[in-house]
Structure formats: structure tokens, C-alpha cells
Amino acid sequence: MGNVILDVTDVSKSFGGLQALSNINLRIEEGTVHAIIGPNGAGKSTFLNVIVGRLAPSRGRVLLGDQVLTGKQPHEINQLGVARVFQTPEIFPDLTLLQNIMIPAFAKRDGQFSFGIFKSLFAERGIREEAEHILEDVGLIADRNKIAGSMSRGDKRRLELAMCLIQDPKLFLLDEPTAGMSRHDTNSTIELLQRIKERGMTKIIIEHDMHVVFSLADRISVLAQGAIIAEGTPEEVRNDPKVKEAYLGGETL
């Protein structure tokens, strides 16, 4: 057993009468890729939103290492080392690719607020080189001066991944990174994610595409109706009768 990086204890979340999450307990080891799968409406996105601070849980506690995340703002949680990509890529559409990457790099270096209104962007050579390096990694370096909003969906996703990677997060959350992508874009994203995997950062990935899940995940948790019904290695989960019942409806993977 390695170090536990994310420790979720008894987390519940209800919206009015709807119990979206009930008593979630989850421990994620440092350096692993953990997939969360489950049918639509199982509470996967709600779970991510609780971790990143978009939603406050009704009950329970989330720890990152020995830091409490529960009750903190999204920007504070990011500063503690949690980065996230969204189902629809959230980038800065009006800025260039290079600037899109420089902004998270500044956040990592200078914290949640830094005044410096007279500092020159031009003089920030270190940050710029770092950003160019990451852009090269994800294969977008040729487009660095293009406006991000004009890129394809797949390229926006790569950009968003790069924006998170430059912060070198302790925990990286991916909410359906291949949602709405063409086969070609999906494959190139998987390839990119596999390369990221080698960096050894801890990741939680929510995904519908089983091809993606089984090619990336070390462990899988299955959520159904707000509760974890199974957890284990891909092999174990694949063969779990409860999972087949709840999620796959008898269909084989």
C-alpha cells in the first residue's frame, strides 16, 4: 500500500429530497489512476464537484493528504494541488494558446492573488518557456499564437489538459475527457493521457467509454444511485456480478 492521497469519508450530498451521494467512502493511493464509472445520474459529476469545492457536501469529509478540502473555495482547493478538466473544455477562448497556459503557471508560482501591475509579461521568460515546453508535449506548439476559441474540440481538450499539467497537480480530476469527441480525437486523447500517466500523478477519471477506462485505470469504483457498489482492479470489476447487473444490464464488456 502506498500513501493515501485522497481520503473521502462518509460523504453524502442531497438536493432537496434527492439523495445524490450517500455515504461515499473512498481512498485513493498516490500515483494511481482511479476510474469512476456508473450509469447516467449515478452521482459521478456530483462527486467530482464535491472534491473541487463547487458543491459543499451535506455530510462527510474530504482530505487531500492531511489537508481538509471540505468547506474550501475552488481556488483554494486548486492552490492545494487539485486540478480539473471539465466535460466541456473550460479554457480562455479569447486568449492565445500560450497565454492560456501561462495563466495557470502564474497561479502556481504567485498564488491566488499577486498585484504586480507594472511587471512586464515580456520579461517572464521562464514562465513562457515552461508554457512552450508543455505545448510541445501536447502537440500544440505550432498554434501557440492562435486564439484558443478558434481551435477544434479535440485541441481545446489538449489545451485544457496542458493547462492543468503545467500546475503539476497532486490530484488530477478528469470529467469525461473524451466526451463528444470523434474517434480520432478520442484515440489521440487516450494516447496523450497514457503519456501523462507515466508522470505518475494521481488521477481520478470519470468516463463512459469503457475502452478509455480499461486502457488507463489501475482501479475502478462503480457508482450507482449515489453509492459505491463495487471497487477493485479492472479485472475484478469486469467480473463482478453486481456491476453487470446495475451498470451493464447483463451486457458483457
Added chain:
Amino acid sequence: MSNTQIATPRQELLYMVVLSAVVLTMPLWLQPFGAAYPDLMQKFMIFGIFAIGYNILFGLTGYLSFGHAAFLGVGSYTAVWSFKLLSMNVVPAIIFATLLAGLFAWLIGFVSLRRSGIYFSILTLAFAQMSYNLAYSVLTPITNGETGLQLNQADPRVIDRMAGIEATSGLPNTNLFGLQGTGYSGFYICAVILILAFFVSLRIFHSPFGMKLRAIKSNQTRMSYTGYNTRPYLLTAFIISGMYAGLAGSLLAMTDPLAGAERMQWTASGEVVLMTIFGGAGTLIGPLLGTGIIKYLENIFSAFNDTVLHNMFSFLPDWLNNILTAIISPFVGEGWQLLLGIVFMLIVIFLPGGLMEGYGKVSRMIRERGQKNVDDGSSDKQHSTGEV
């Protein structure tokens, strides 16, 4: 240069040199336009400063404030009080006006920035209208109500008296260490301050801070998931733009030492929004361009009246002359804002990025045509969408 690219120090220098040259030679090149008289040029400068500052908030962060005239008013009142109590020298007036406007901006911004979008705009509008009404009611001891705050020969002017300067005949003049605050010297004082103000805005535009403000405008959600607390950024931008407004207000008081509450009315706030959008919000020189053009047109068209129109069309037959005069006269003189409204509508519909967008489109067209002539086969369309 595209605004979204990272500017080099050389480009910044070029900007400053060109702007300084254009501004300082205004009395020469405005001559043929009939606009080279000090009053109007001072207005170009003062409202230019106002718009440059407003652009730091609205152009970079996209937060549309409808209350910036309140800071202009605060600046004017403070400056006149400084003239009355301390000295006719403009230095203390400018410093106090800028600082006090900044303090006001901090208070109003602190409350208004709890909301975004239309709610933010409404909050700022409410605050500005409140200040306007207060200036006419409970604050009359400070603002002198409808008469407006004026200089008086018997004012204390502590510093001036200590220096042995006594106003013997008539009202004293505002000055910068002896240099008159009115007329051509007044214009040059304003011009130098405008150049400095532009320099500060240039540095903000090209700093990491400015880039983060743009990022807030572009996607505030991503900003917070990227680890930024956006509120202090917005508040800083709000305060800076408020200080610019205060500075502009103090210069208004310098050129004409009388402060009235009408400067704080919402129409005055609307005017700066108009000038910024007209020229191109978020661009460096757009707001200056918008200010210049709007103030120039205002100057021309508000002076028109039926007699002038009749004379203009005197070469036409009488009946046609009368019809034309009748059609045009509602749009000039008092009604010139009707004309402004129409022009503004056209700009927003066809060139939402303002005149600078128009400039960008035209220069791109010319460039592409030029490229086509050189190399007919190349169909590369690798242009960026940014503006100057």
C-alpha cells in the same frame, strides 16, 4: 501588433513615442479641423484620461460599470476644495482627488463586485445616482447644491497665504507652479498627464495582471479552478479605473474651477461607456479615439441650429432648404445626442469591437489583397483575430 500577443519593450516604446507626438502636436494638426482651441483640446485630454481608466475595468475584465461619473464628480469636488482650502497649485488638488476617488471606488467596488453581469451594472448605477442625489441634498454644505462649488476671493488657501501669495484682483487662477491651468498651458498640463496615464495603462495591459484580467473576462469559472481568487483582481481594476476618473475630475476643475453635481449624473457615466465602446473596448488606443471623435462631433453638431442649417442649404431652392432643415434640425443643437445614438447603434450592430475593429478589418483586407497579388496560389489565412 495584435493585442492578444505578448508585446515587446520596443513595441511599447514605439507606442509611447507615437502617442506623445500625436498628442503634443495637437494644436498644429487640429488647426484644419477647426478644433485647435484650448477648451476643446483640454476636453479631449480629460475625457481621454477618463476613458483610458474606464477601459482598464470594462475593456479588460468586461465588468460594465454605469457609475464612473460619481468618481469624476468626487475628483472635481475634492480638487475645488483643495483650491479653496490649500492652494491654487494643482498638485495637491490632483493628488487628493485621485486618492479620494480611489477610496470611493474601493467602497463602491467592494459592495458592487459581490455580483457580476447586469446586477453589477445596476449596483454601480444605483451608487452613482445616490451620490448625485446626495450632492444635491444632504451634502449641500460640501457641494453647494445646485449652484455648484465655486472659488471665492475670501477662501483660506492656507498654503498660498503662507507663501505670501494673495489674490488681490478678482479670482485667483489655478496653476502648476506658476504655469496657468487654463488656456494652452492648461492643455499641455493635461496632455502630459494623459501621456503618463496612457503609459500606466499600457503597462497594465502588458503585465501578467492585465492578462489575468482578460482571462477573467474570457472565462471566470476556469479562473477559479485555476487557483485564482478573482475578487481582489476585479477590485484592484475597479479602484484603478476610479482613480483615473478622479484624476480626470480634478483636471476638469483645474481648467474650470467650478464643480457641479451634473458631472455625476448617469448620463455622464453613460458617455464614458459610449466613448469606450465607440473606439473599441479592450484596445489600447480605442477609448482615446472614441473620446476624440465623440467630443469633436459634439462640439460641431451641438453648435448647429436652424439658422446655420438654412445658411448651409442656401444654394438650394427655398422649399427644399426648408424640408432639409426640418429633417436635420432635430439631430443637431440640443438634439445632437439623437445623432450620437444613431451612430452608436450602427457601431454596435456592425462593428461591435468599435472603430478599432473596423480598422483591423480594413487593414486585414488590404494585407490579404496585397498577399494575393504577390502569391496567387497561397490561400493561407493565418491571421490572428486580435486588434491593435
